[in-house]
Amino acid sequence: MTGFLMLVTVFLIAGVIAVPLAARLGLGSVLGYLIAGIAISPILQWLNVDIIQIQHFAEFGVVMMLFLVGLELDPKMLWAMRQRLLGLGGMQVSVTTILIAAIAMAFGLQWSVSLAIGMVFALSSTAIVLQTLNEKGLMQSQGGQGSFQVLLFQDIAVIPMLALLPLLALPEVAEHATQVSDSHGAHGGNAHGEDGHDDHGSMSLVEGRPGWQVGLITLAAVGSIGFIGSVLTRPLFRFVTMANLREVFVATALALVVGIALLMSLVGLSPALGTFLAGVVLANSEYRHELESDIDPFRGLLLGLFFMTVGAAINFGLLADNFVLVVGITLGVMLLKAGVLYVLARVFKLAGADRWLFTLGLAQAGEFGFVLLSFTVANNVIPQDIAQIALLVVAMSMLLTPALFIAYERLILPRLIDAQEQAADEIDHRSKIIVVGYGRFGGIVARMLRQIGEQPVLVDYSAKQLEALRKFDVKVFFGDGTRADLLHAAGIEDAKMLIIAIDGKEQVTHLTEHVARHHSHVHIVARAYDRPHVYDLYQAGAHDIIRETFDSAVRAGRSAYEALGIHPFQAERLAQKFKKTDRQLLVATASVHKPGVPVSENEDFIALAKELNAQMEEELQGAKAGFGIEGADGWTPPPAKIAVDTPEEKD
Amino acid sequence: MKVLVYQAHPGAPHSEANKAMDVATDAVEGIEFVDLYATYPRFDIDVEVEQARLLRSDAILFQYPLFWYSTPSIIKEWQDLVLEHGFAYGSGGDKLTGKIWSMGITCGAPEEAYGAEGYNGFALRTLLTPMEQTARLCHMTFLPPYVLYGALAKREAHGLSPHAEGWRRWLIALRDDQVDLTKAGACDVIQAEDLNEVIR
Ligand SMILES: Cc1cc2nc3c(=O)[nH]c(=O)nc-3n(C[C@H](O)[C@H](O)[C@H](O)COP(=O)(O)O)c2cc1C
Numbered sequence: 001m002t003g004f005l006m007l008v009t010v011f012l013i014a015g016v017i018a019v020p021l022a023a024r025l026g027l028g029s030v031l032g033y034l035i036a037g038i039a040i041s042p043i044l045q046w047l048n049v050d051i052i053q054i055q056h057f058a059e060f061g062v063v064m065m066l067f068l069v070g071l072e073l074d075p076k077m078l079w080a081m082r083q084r085l086l087g088l089g090g091m092q093v094s095v096t097t098i099l100i101a102a103i104a105m106a107f108g109l110q111w112s113v114s115l116a117i118g119m120v121f122a123l124s125s126t127a128i129v130l131q132t133l134n135e136k137g138l139m140q141s142q143g144g145q146g147s148f149q150v151l152l153f154q155d156i157a158v159i160p161m162l163a164l165l166p167l168l169a170l171p172e173v174a175e176h177a178t179q180v181s182d183s184h185g186a187h188g189g190n191a192h193g194e195d196g197h198d199d200h201g202s203m204s205l206v207e208g209r210p211g212w213q214v215g216l217i218t219l220a221a222v223g224s225i226g227f228i229g230s231v232l233t234r235p236l237f238r239f240v241t242m243a244n245l246r247e248v249f250v251a252t253a254l255a256l257v258v259g260i261a262l263l264m265s266l267v268g269l270s271p272a273l274g275t276f277l278a279g280v281v282l283a284n285s286e287y288r289h290e291l292e293s294d295i296d297p298f299r300g301l302l303l304g305l306f307f308m309t310v311g312a313a314i315n316f317g318l319l320a321d322n323f324v325l326v327v328g329i330t331l332g333v334m335l336l337k338a339g340v341l342y343v344l345a346r347v348f349k350l351a352g353a354d355r356w357l358f359t360l361g362l363a364q365a366g367e368f369g370f371v372l373l374s375f376t377v378a379n380n381v382i383p384q385d386i387a388q389i390a391l392l393v394v395a396m397s398m399l400l401t402p403a404l405f406i407a408y409e410r411l412i413l414p415r416l417i418d419a420q421e422q423a424a425d426e427i428d429h430r431s432k433i434i435v436v437g438y439g440r441f442g443g444i445v446a447r448m449l450r451q452i453g454e455q456p457v458l459v460d461y462s463a464k465q466l467e468a469l470r471k472f473d474v475k476v477f478f479g480d481g482t483r484a485d486l487l488h489a490a491g492i493e494d495a496k497m498l499i500i501a502i503d504g505k506e507q508v509t510h511l512t513e514h515v516a517r518h519h520s521h522v523h524i525v526a527r528a529y530d531r532p533h534v535y536d537l538y539q540a541g542a543h544d545i546i547r548e549t550f551d552s553a554v555r556a557g558r559s560a561y562e563a564l565g566i567h568p569f570q571a572e573r574l575a576q577k578f579k580k581t582d583r584q585l586l587v588a589t590a591s592v593h594k595p596g597v598p599v600s601e602n603e604d605f606i607a608l609a610k611e612l613n614a615q616m617e618e619e620l621q622g623a624k625a626g627f628g629i630e631g632a633d634g635w636t637p638p639p640a641k642i643a644v645d646t647p648e649e650k651d
Numbered sequence: 652m653k654v655l656v657y658q659a660h661p662g663a664p665h666s667e668a669n670k671a672m673d674v675a676t677d678a679v680e681g682i683e684f685v686d687l688y689a690t691y692p693r694f695d696i697d698v699e700v701e702q703a704r705l706l707r708s709d710a711i712l713f714q715y716p717l718f719w720y721s722t723p724s725i726i727k728e729w730q731d732l733v734l735e736h737g738f739a740y741g742s743g744g745d746k747l748t749g750k751i752w753s754m755g756i757t758c759g760a761p762e763e764a765y766g767a768e769g770y771n772g773f774a775l776r777t778l779l780t781p782m783e784q785t786a787r788l789c790h791m792t793f794l795p796p797y798v799l800y801g802a803l804a805k806r807e808a809h810g811l812s813p814h815a816e817g818w819r820r821w822l823i824a825l826r827d828d829q830v831d832l833t834k835a836g837a838c839d840v841i842q843a844e845d846l847n848e849v850i851r
Contacts, residue, residue: 567663572692635662635665
């Protein structure tokens with residue numbers, strides 16, 4: 001137990017120190033984690049920790065990340081980019097694999113070993129690249145999209161690769177390899193499961209079955225993801241939300257992701273791909289933002305851990321002995337990958353900054369390389385010593401990636417300002433509005449926004465309400481809009497306006513405070529419960545404060561006027577006058593408002609209110625004497641005499 | 652003729668002259684009577700409804716107190732919205748062709764105030780040229796307004812009833828086609844005492 005706690009403490013502290021430092025220096029979190037990993041590797045060695053095992057566990061972060069990526073992509077978008085996915089991704093993987101294999105053969109390696117190494121190096125690091133693109137806000141750029149398409153294809157390509165690799169087995173390394181697979185196998189927490197074949201303890205639904213059965217089972221598994229995502233989740237989430245406990249929802253979300261990963265492993269498919277598909281299926285779900293904000297912290301922690309293990313796993317002894325070789329191969333591989341990417345970018349019409357982002361961003365080898373390497377060793381495809389060097393190359397190239405992103409930002413971008421500006425035009429200009437609380441109040445606001453063609457993001461915490469709204473084809477996201485992470489998932493960072501239409505007085509105030517402080521660019525329209533709440537919201541930084549019952553009550557008063565026989569236009573004027581007076585009273589009494597003290601217990605407030613009321617009454621009566629009716633000042637003709645004699649009167 | 656009267660007075664509670672006119676015409680049958688400020692207290696004029704009213708009427712009258720040599724603002728709003736291109740004027744805008752367009756106006760100032768020598772500087776008809784030209788552009792026949800001068804003095808002197816009674820006569824005559832349009836059209840303005848000459 002202490003050992004475990006010790007381990008967790010070491011990792012956490014390392015991350016907590018290194019990442020902010022790296023961010024401070026503009027290096028990005030990934031490099032921070034990698035450096036942290038290197039820094040703690042002696043401690044880990046001293047603690048006798050199996051870093052590779054932790055790494056396999058941490059790879060689950062990649063699975064979660066793909067789930068989140070899927071959530072952002074609905075099936076329509078995926079279909080729309082199929083050509084680029086296959087073209088860009090397919091070309092990148094095949095051309096890079098063949099070139100690297102050819103070069104390896106030229107250096108005298110066997111063709112089968114060369115081909116395996118080609119595959120290992122052809123894959124890039126989904127974890128690093130997506131994390132960095134997101135962090136730098138480059139995901140939506142053309143270059144970011146292209147990178148994403150290639151990464152997605154690679155993640156899919158891992159599956160046939162894993163199927164092909166065993167066919168390349170070398171008899172002469174087989175004997176040597178049995179020992180390796182013994183020491184390397186049996187780590188149950190392996191998230192990727194691809195190398196589950198050599199895991200003694202792992203289960204499989206497909207092993208030893210005839211091909212047609214395997215096909216059927218695989219189809220059924222993929223189909224069940226679609227079923228779970230589109231049919232099962234809704235009633236499940238509704239059931240869970242009845243408990244109204246956040247952690248239960250988090251647990252459900254985790255169970256969903258882990259469960260799908262397990263299912264995929266059981267049928268020998270990539271868990272990353274499986275959860276990605278589940279994400280895509282759920283992209284249109286009203287629970288999307290809630291899922292996103294629940295899974296995201298786990299993804300972040302696991303990926304951080306993963307990057308640290310990459311840093312920690314670098315075998316410095318081996319590196320020192322083969323330093324020139326490793327650095328040489330690393331640079332060679334990256335150069336070659338970049339070359340292929342650059343040409344592809346040209347062919348697929350990525351220009352300017354986007355082309356460079358694409359070229360530099362994907363030039364490394366990635367975490368799937370680790371997976372393939374351990375798998376190839378286990379299947380006697382690559383001899384152990386070559387695999388060790390290759391492992392160092394992969395790690396080294398990942399270590400260099402953040403440097404390439406920095407080079408992109410510092411060296412390339414400044415020269416391409418023009419191209420960049422052009423690209424910026426393509427960004428969606430639609431203003432983004434978030435409505436929190438889609439009930440009787442927020443619903444009306446949202447409908448009014450739709451009337452002018454806005455598509456506000458709607459968030460509500462009542463599953464019952466959601467169910468009812470579905471019938472009207474209104475898309476509302478499930479979630480507690482007062483939570484910072486949910487606001488983040490709903491896109492508060494680039495939102496223009498937030499409309500707070502929830503019930504709870506305190507919650508409205510807190511949300512207003514939070515958003516005013518952390519997202520000062522957002523215009524806040526807040527629903528106030530009563531007059532004191534208006535003051536609270538004003539202090540909290542709301543821009544527009546709307547008393548929830550005030551306007552409708554004024555209208556009721558106006559109807560009463562009309563029913564009393566007052567001319568409708570006069571009734572309107574009187575209502576306006578009432579509003580104005582009330583507003584004056586609101587402003588005048590603001591100075592004596594004490595937060596948290598009810599008005600009925602606030603002596604100063606009572607005294608001032610009384611005084612102001614008396615004053616106003618006096619004024620109104622004055623008005624009556626002068627103009628004939630209260631509130632109807634205006635359109636009053638002068639006394640007859642003056643009207644007749646106007647010019648003379650002046651002299 | 653089908654007569655449509657638009658009444659507009661934002662200060663209904665302190666109206667005397669126009670109120671007297673309303674009371675006098677209250678019992679007149681077969682006339683469509685619209686209180687613009689009561690119908691649209693928030694100025695949200697319904698163009699379709701208003702155009703339908705115009706289509707079913709032959710004489711369109713505006714009854715209002717003269718405010719700043721012009722109409723109370725809602726009549727302007729009404730004009731701006733209802734007299735659409737393609738409806739009232741312009742290509743295809745012939746829906747009002749041949750209808751009569753006129754006013755019943757109360758003025759605070761006495762008759763002498765209107766004209767080059769008076770303190771209001773211009774003849775009332777000169778000040779009303781926007782209304783007259785509006786009728787012309789919309790292919791309508793402009794009929795001189797039925798006017799009360801010195802409304803403020805007369806209301807102090809309780810002298811409003813001849814005018815109000817005259818307004819009733821005028822509307823009934825229009826409804827029953829009793830107005831000699833040629834004679835009436837030749838007048839500058841029509842006051843209560845002129846009615847005998849223009850009504851057959
Ligand atoms: C805002 C305003 C503007 C006025 N402008 C004029 C004017 O330009 N010429 C005029 O003769 N009387 C003017 N008057 C006087 C009104 O025409 C007069 O009060 C009205 O015709 C009386 O009718 P009532 O008793 O129905 O209100 C004006 C009155 C008001 C309130």
